[in-house]
Amino acid sequence: GDSVTQMEGPVTLSEEAFLTINCTYTATGYPSLFWYVQYPGEGLQLLLKATKADDKGSNKGFEATYRKETTSFHLEKGSVQVSDSAVYFCALKTGNQFYFGTGTSLTVIP
Amino acid sequence: EAGVTQSPTHLIKTRGQQATLRCSPISGHTSVYWYQQALGLGLQFLLWYDEGEERNRGNFPPRFSGRQFPNYSSELNVNALELEDSALYLCASSRPPTDTQYFGPGTRLTVL
Numbered sequence: 001g002d003s004v005t006q007m008e009g010p011v012t013l014s015e016e017a018f019l020t021i022n023c024t025y026t027a028t029g030y031p032s033l034f035w036y037v038q039y040p041g042e043g044l045q046l047l048l049k050a051t052k053a054d055d056k057g058s059n060k061g062f063e064a065t066y067r068k069e070t071t072s073f074h075l076e077k078g079s080v081q082v083s084d085s086a087v088y089f090c091a092l093k094t095g096n097q098f099y100f101g102t103g104t105s106l107t108v109i110p
Numbered sequence: 111e112a113g114v115t116q117s118p119t120h121l122i123k124t125r126g127q128q129a130t131l132r133c134s135p136i137s138g139h140t141s142v143y144w145y146q147q148a149l150g151l152g153l154q155f156l157l158w159y160d161e162g163e164e165r166n167r168g169n170f171p172p173r174f175s176g177r178q179f180p181n182y183s184s185e186l187n188v189n190a191l192e193l194e195d196s197a198l199y200l201c202a203s204s205r206p207p208t209d210t211q212y213f214g215p216g217t218r219l220t221v222l
C-alpha cells in the first residue's frame with residue numbers, strides 16, 4: 001500500500017550546519033507531497049509542498065524537490081538556526097487519503 | 111483568523127468507556143480530518159469528513175466513528191476504549207479543492 005518512510009531521528013546539528021532529512025514514498029498514481037513541521041508546544045503546520053514531479057517546494061529557507069525517479073522528497077536547508085528545532089513530518093496525499101511519516105526530531109544547538 | 115480548535119485538551123478515561131472529542135475547523139473550511147498520533151507511530155489517518163459526509167476512513171475498527179455537523183464542526187467518538195487507544199488525537203481542516211491541511215493542537219486521550 002501507499003506509505004511514507006523518513007529517516008529516524010533524533011538529529012542534532014550545530015547552528016549554520018547543512019540539514020538533510022530523507023523521505024521516500026510508495027504510492028500508486030501521482031501523489032502530492034508535503035513537509036509539515038511541529039514546533040515545541042504547537043500544532044503541525046505546513047512547511048512546503050509539491051504537487052507534481054520535478055516541482056520544488058520552498059519556505060523559510062527549506063527546500064524539497066519531488067523526485068519521481070527515486071520516489072523521494074528530501075528536505076534540505078543550507079544553514080539551520082536554533083529556531084528550526086522541531087519535529088518534521090513528510091506526508092503524501094493520494095486519492096482521498098493522507099499518509100504521514102513517523103517524524104524526525106531536529107535539535108539545533110548554538 | 112481563528113485556527114482549528116479542539117476540545118478537551120486532555121481526557122482521561124478507563125478501559126471500556128466511551129470518549130468524545132470535538133473539533134472546530136477554520137471558518138470557511140468544509141473538510142475535517144482526524145488522525146491518531148501514538149508514540150513512535152507517526153500520524154495515522156482515521157477519518158475524513160466533507161460537507162457533512164464521511165469521505166474516507168483509515169484502517170481502524172468500527173468503534174472509532176464520528177460525524178460532521180452543519181456548521182462543519184466535527185466529533186470523534188471512540189467506544190469500548192482500550193489501553194492502546196491512548197494517544198494524541200489531531201484534527202485538521204481544509205478548504206477543497208486545496209489539499210493543504212491546518213492542524214489543531216490535539217486532544218491527549220489517556221486510557222487507564
